[in-house]
Amino acid sequence: MLVRDIANKLENLAPIEYAESYDNVGLIIGYLHQKVKKILITLDITEEVIDESINKKCNLIISFHPIIFKPIKNITGKTFSERIIIYALKNDISIYVIHTNLDFVWEGNISYVSKLLQITRNKVLFPKKGTIKKLNTYVPNNYVEKVRNSLFEAGAGNISNYSHCSYNFDGFGTYMGNKKTKPFFGQKEVFHIEKEACISVIFPSFKLNKIKEALFKSHPYEEIAYEIYNIENINPYIGIGTVGYLKEKMNEHEFLFFIKKKMNFPCIRHSHFTGKKIYKIAMITGSGSFGIEASIKEKADAFISSDLKYHDFFKYEKKMLIVDVDHYESEKFTKKLLKYFLDKNFPSISVYESEVNTNPIKYFF
Ligand SMILES: [Zn+2]
Incomplete structure (x- = not known):
């Protein structure tokens, strides 16, 4: 098994294209091969995590x-991260x-936390824009099924719980190739009319290359007519944060106690109580x-997150409990x-969760 195989699988789960622009994801040290x-x-x-990796004979x-x-x-080892890079490289990690x-x-991680807190999620808080594209292509009648199926196999045509979604309409195409061409139907330098269908499908933007590859492989023509559009529609399941409902209503004290216990938090900071049920x-x-x-716009009773600043707690507007x-x-x-x-996905490889608590923040009670 190569690093590349693991990376490809992880990128199926979480496409690199979804990362924030300030972020740095993917393979950052080492070789894909x-x-x-x-x-x-x-x-x-x-450094303790690298030590652990060496002790457990992990090279990824x-x-x-x-x-x-x-x-x-x-x-040159002058900063913490440079020392980590050198240490990892010296040990082939x-x-x-x-x-x-x-x-x-x-x-993602939020699915795990939501389960722990028994939150039924119905959408993300900030849907990501630009995650959906649309392809229109024009295919001779006898090849419509082949092309459409190969687009579906490459990941097109999924809308929420529906797969194999497409829109198709019949028409005809016209063309005349010059003397350098080898038209699939008709003859070079002769005007040709062919019965064709337009296939229209949506697909996740990060699958663009796969979709084009599937189209080029399955379409019989020498020159393929197609258009790809960016579309404004959002996917309510791709984005940052989550919005959902607890299993049952709680008062604010019960709620704070509940999340502290369920998630083993050493302490919780929160805004003024609103007096509302959560x-x-x-x-x-x-x-x-x-x-x-x-x-607040979502009319949430509580907002849970981390790293909030003093002034953030003033923003609760007496409407929502802010929990840090x-x-x-x-x-x-x-x-x-x-x-x-x-x-x-890789049952033959041993995978360990690090036992090092890397939390840089300590609490003094
Ligand atoms: Zn983080």
């Missing part, structure tokens, strides 16, 4: 948070990062202060989620 012995999953990379570390965010001009691209998918929840795991206003939880503790489930995913 390296043979993988064992895998270690961590939230952050520290999958980290949630990147160790490199900005371009580095030289690597590859490092792969799956971060905000995982946050954007429905099955039922509708908005949540962003990791740093999410940017989600307060959107959560530990960043590490709310994201640590990523390790379990990725282990489950890799065990299922």
